[in-house]
Amino acid sequence: MDYLIHILVLVCIFAVLTVSLDLLAGHMGSLSIAHAAFYGLGAYTSALIVTRIGAPFVIGVAAGTVVAAAISFIVSLPSLRLHDDYFVIATFGFQMILVSIFNNWMHVTRGPLGIPGIPQPVIFGWHISSHADFLILAFVFAAFAYFVVYRLTSSPFGRVLHAIREDEVFAQALGKNTLRFKVTAFAVSAALAAMAGSLYAHYITYIDPTSFTVMESILVISMVIIGGAGSTWGPLVGAVVLVTLPEALRFVGLPSNVAANLRQIFYGALLVVMMMFRPRGLAGRYSFGR
Amino acid sequence: MQFVVNGLVTGAAYALVALSFSVVFRVGRFFNFTHAAVFTWAGYFGYLCWTILGLSLWAGALLSVCLSAVLGVLLELSVYMPLHRRRASGVVLLLVSLGLYTIMQNTISMLFGDEIKRLSGNTVAEGLSVWGARATRIQLAIVIICVVVFVAFGILLRLSPFGTRLRAVADDPDLAAIQGVQVHRFRLAASALGSGLAAVVSLLMGLDVGITPTVGLNALMMGVVAVIAGGVDSTPGIFLGGILLGLAQHLGVWKIGTQWQDAIAFAVLILFLVLRPQGFFGKPLRKAAV
Amino acid sequence: MNAFRCQKLSKSFDGVHAIDGVTLEFPASGITAIIGPNGAGKTTLLNVLTGFLRPKAGRCFLGERETTHLPPHRIARLGVARTFQDLRLIGQVSVLDNVLVARPHQRGERLLPALLRFGVADEEACNRDEAMRWLRFVGLEKKAEDLAGEMSYGQQKLLTLAVCLATEARVLLLDEPVAGVHPEMVSRILCLLRELKKQGKAIVFIEHDMAAVRQVAESVIVMDEGKVIAQGQPAEVLERPEIMEAYVG
Numbered sequence A: 001m002d003y004l005i006h007i008l009v010l011v012c013i014f015a016v017l018t019v020s021l022d023l024l025a026g027h028m029g030s031l032s033i034a035h036a037a038f039y040g041l042g043a044y045t046s047a048l049i050v051t052r053i054g055a056p057f058v059i060g061v062a063a064g065t066v067v068a069a070a071i072s073f074i075v076s077l078p079s080l081r082l083h084d085d086y087f088v089i090a091t092f093g094f095q096m097i098l099v100s101i102f103n104n105w106m107h108v109t110r111g112p113l114g115i116p117g118i119p120q121p122v123i124f125g126w127h128i129s130s131h132a133d134f135l136i137l138a139f140v141f142a143a144f145a146y147f148v149v150y151r152l153t154s155s156p157f158g159r160v161l162h163a164i165r166e167d168e169v170f171a172q173a174l175g176k177n178t179l180r181f182k183v184t185a186f187a188v189s190a191a192l193a194a195m196a197g198s199l200y201a202h203y204i205t206y207i208d209p210t211s212f213t214v215m216e217s218i219l220v221i222s223m224v225i226i227g228g229a230g231s232t233w234g235p236l237v238g239a240v241v242l243v244t245l246p247e248a249l250r251f252v253g254l255p256s257n258v259a260a261n262l263r264q265i266f267y268g269a270l271l272v273v274m275m276m277f278r279p280r281g282l283a284g285r286y287s288f289g290r
Numbered sequence B: 001m002q003f004v005v006n007g008l009v010t011g012a013a014y015a016l017v018a019l020s021f022s023v024v025f026r027v028g029r030f031f032n033f034t035h036a037a038v039f040t041w042a043g044y045f046g047y048l049c050w051t052i053l054g055l056s057l058w059a060g061a062l063l064s065v066c067l068s069a070v071l072g073v074l075l076e077l078s079v080y081m082p083l084h085r086r087r088a089s090g091v092v093l094l095l096v097s098l099g100l101y102t103i104m105q106n107t108i109s110m111l112f113g114d115e116i117k118r119l120s121g122n123t124v125a126e127g128l129s130v131w132g133a134r135a136t137r138i139q140l141a142i143v144i145i146c147v148v149v150f151v152a153f154g155i156l157l158r159l160s161p162f163g164t165r166l167r168a169v170a171d172d173p174d175l176a177a178i179q180g181v182q183v184h185r186f187r188l189a190a191s192a193l194g195s196g197l198a199a200v201v202s203l204l205m206g207l208d209v210g211i212t213p214t215v216g217l218n219a220l221m222m223g224v225v226a227v228i229a230g231g232v233d234s235t236p237g238i239f240l241g242g243i244l245l246g247l248a249q250h251l252g253v254w255k256i257g258t259q260w261q262d263a264i265a266f267a268v269l270i271l272f273l274v275l276r277p278q279g280f281f282g283k284p285l286r287k288a289a290v
Numbered sequence C: 001m002n003a004f005r006c007q008k009l010s011k012s013f014d015g016v017h018a019i020d021g022v023t024l025e026f027p028a029s030g031i032t033a034i035i036g037p038n039g040a041g042k043t044t045l046l047n048v049l050t051g052f053l054r055p056k057a058g059r060c061f062l063g064e065r066e067t068t069h070l071p072p073h074r075i076a077r078l079g080v081a082r083t084f085q086d087l088r089l090i091g092q093v094s095v096l097d098n099v100l101v102a103r104p105h106q107r108g109e110r111l112l113p114a115l116l117r118f119g120v121a122d123e124e125a126c127n128r129d130e131a132m133r134w135l136r137f138v139g140l141e142k143k144a145e146d147l148a149g150e151m152s153y154g155q156q157k158l159l160t161l162a163v164c165l166a167t168e169a170r171v172l173l174l175d176e177p178v179a180g181v182h183p184e185m186v187s188r189i190l191c192l193l194r195e196l197k198k199q200g201k202a203i204v205f206i207e208h209d210m211a212a213v214r215q216v217a218e219s220v221i222v223m224d225e226g227k228v229i230a231q232g233q234p235a236e237v238l239e240r241p242e243i244m245e246a247y248v249g
Helices: A002-027 A035-053 A058-079 A082-102 A129-155 A155-168 A168-173 A177-202 A213-228 A235-242 A258-277 B002-028 B034-052 B059-084 B090-112 B137-159 B159-169 B174-180 B183-211 B213-231 B235-256 B258-275 C042-049 C074-075 C095-101 C109-114 C120-140 C153-164 C184-200 C211-217 C241-248
Strands: B127-130 B135-136 C002-013 C016-027 C030-035 C058-061 C080-082 C170-174 C202-206 C219-225 C229-233
Touching: A002 A129, A002 A155, A002 A177, A002 A213, A002 A235, A035 A082, A035 A177, A035 A213, A058 A082, A058 A177, A058 B258, A082 A213, A082 B090, A082 B213, A082 B258, A129 A155, A129 A177, A155 A177, A155 C080, A155 C095, A155 C109, A155 C120, A168 A177, A168 C074, A213 A235, A213 A258, A213 B090, A258 B059, A258 B090, A258 C016, B002 B034, B002 B059, B002 B135, B002 B137, B002 B159, B002 B183, B002 B213, B002 B235, B034 B059, B034 B090, B034 B159, B034 B183, B034 B213, B034 C241, B059 B090, B059 B183, B090 B213, B135 B137, B137 B159, B137 B235, B159 B174, B159 B183, B174 B183, B174 C109, B174 C211, B183 B213, B213 B235, B213 B258, B235 B258, C002 C042, C002 C202, C016 C030, C016 C042, C016 C202, C016 C219, C016 C229, C030 C042, C030 C184, C030 C211, C042 C080, C074 C080, C080 C153, C095 C120, C095 C153, C109 C184, C120 C153, C153 C170, C153 C184, C184 C202
Parallel strands: C030 C202, C030 C219, C080 C170, C170 C202
Antiparallel strands: B127 B135, C002 C016, C002 C058, C219 C229
């Protein structure tokens, strides 16, 4: 039973990631390869603040989101002014660098050793320790992320994002400061990813750089694309399918390192197949990147 | 002085990666992640030829470069060409390459493991003294081959139809086709060239410092930064970009420590995106205009 | 008083002068046509005026305000709307949404109001009415819920006009508003242009259709090889033999 709940908690955490990435990739049409970096930024910020200073969980989460949103400007301001390729390049670079910082800033992140002993959350006296408690918390996080993204994309703000996705020149000609919209959406997306990171850190109680590599970014992208970018349910479908399906590999009894590789090969293959034969994803309406 | 020599060696390698990436990037017109995978595979081809099959240095190198070129052509033929024919957008191509990259990197991990593999025997690692600094023979070879390749490439661009065709396809494949360039065949040739070139660097760097399943991604990252710094369409710019990036990293290491090499690269990337997105010599590459 | 004024405006691509020292003044109301052969620099001029291209030299003014180095969205907010030759619309959303996105000063486009929805519903209702009003004006009110990309070419041209109008711009710059549409549609669009003139808008349009130019334009600017070669009333300018020669040649 705990195993099943554990899977559901992971689904919720990844749902936060896919929904927030979809705000960029699906609704605004800018693909970011740095989502795992912001996820990690949230995890590390929160873990460090809570373990070093003894701040409560809520402060950790808040700090993680603020830091991620602030740092997102370093990537978005220079690159979003340019052609889309440059945004991809800058996010890729940022992803590589952040992992290198997690790995090498020894006296803060402890490098590959990771940060152990991250306390479980206590929210206003509610000590969250059982798997079921975590599921509730993770569900609240996922619902919050979904609410934020849904609200934004169904508002006039989202209307402009869609216009930018389809034709940025059109939006500019109508007097929209497209850079402001793009930078804002990127910051919101980064902040939500960081939230997922904090939750992950306090759930697993241990983090190391391997959870936040470019492979993890690709995984989240795969989830969004396979589920269906820019649609109401697509990112959620993607998170559910890609978290649960590979769990089947667990029962085949492969050695764990081979299983991990096979799982990623499976994600990669699914992404390629989807892009070649069904670019709008399982539950999507828009063909991604026409 | 040691820093300058190390910087030059690293810079020469970066410049070569950047050149190979720029060929693939310009001809394919998308951010091709499988180029990183080809780079990695080339290193492991070398490992296979030298360490497992026991071939001589030259025979192994030749075979590995050929295999990598074939790999590049096969990828182009089986995946990218059908997509190009279907007029898939750059984002679709990028996502497919991301999926393929995942598959290819994890295949390597599964077959060879994640730990570092050394390619060099003792013969190539002998030290020499250059301007009072130590450099191995292989490091010297990197610098010499870099200069030779850049000169050869410059001549190729000037004196053969390759240069004009490259420019034509990079600007507008449809127009190039009308002007009589056989675009698909040209793309095959270019991916063979780009992949072969990547293989050369991969083997050289592998002989110098060894290989892991993620070398390709790191190399691609540095190549991309060098390309941005130099300007995609400028061969001397790319050379300069690579060398300066290598020097900046090693001088930075001298001042602040090894772990910040990647951060320096990212700082260079952001700096160029803000100040001079077209690179030293490149044509301005702004947002697609009206 | 003028709508747009530019002084010695130049722009070149790869050393070729697309526009070369253009000095012009557009009246603050009325209809002006820009004509000239392909490659004369008409669209480039429009792109420079609206900030999508940076001029190599020269200055542009809107009223007394200098707009030379403003980005496109800032110029648009000063009350300038434009259409594009290759109809730029959001094909995958509804006709109504295309017009709605054009409405200026929307609170709901800001992050917090979009999230919390304070007063956004009222504003949205108001913008919807306004958008429908312009759709009615161009005669597309029945199509409001259709996908913009699925309408006929002529209807899409009408929609681009409604989108421009919904921005409440004072100055409309239209790039070939009647090219490629059915003759009936042409007269309908020309009617709308006259109607808009009565409402006090300044309209500048690029057009190859000389009949249309004669019908609605009050003044004509002729461009060739990046330069203004003639300017004046259509009846007079279009009769000059050297003008027609430039066109044919």
